[in-house]
Amino acid sequence: QVQLQESGPGLVKPSQTLSLTCTVSGGSISSGSYYWSWIRQPAGKGLEWIGRIYTSGSTNYNPSLKSRVTISVDTSKNQFSLKLSSVTAADTAVYYCARDIRFGSSGYSTEDYWGQGTLVTVSS
């Protein structure tokens, strides 16, 4: 069974860049027709989809964050990463990585397996 684990600094200063990595185990990140996603959740609030990447490098981003977000993939390490630049306190949240799976032949897909999440606090 696939497992995902987020890692990275838990504290980032305002205006700096938040960097997180998701390590995938239990299978190759390149196998199957999976995308790999990032989602975040401020404390006590709802979920916000950040974006996703395919192992070819193809990405989809949330327009509300697109100017600040970069998602990349390193297939040799079975990892994918998130960078969010110019962070403010509003970016404080638990960040989740997840596998994006296509169900059936519709071409549409969504997240099935999620990592446990990692809290990132933006503060000086």
Added chain:
Amino acid sequence: AIWMTQSPSLLSASTGDRVTISCRMSQGISSYLAWYQQKPGKAPELLIYAASTLQSGVPSRFSGSGSGTDFTLTISCLQSEDFATYYCQQYYSFPRTFGQGTKVEIK
């Protein structure tokens, strides 16, 4: 972006109750809707996709229905482990969006 209105935001119920949660879209999404369950301090878990298809391993007391703009999650006989927060998510178009969540608490 497609917006959704999820209701109620808080639902008080007892073990054994039948509960329903609604999710209404700002535009039609066919059946491209998922339901997730989240417990405190844990990641969301996929319950239902394609509006009504149960994810593997999910108990049959969970069911989903709807298409277009109106969707429902039903728990037929609430168990103690079902007290959690539930989110709908549309994956018809980008950006994917989630409902505001429904917390199911013990009455």
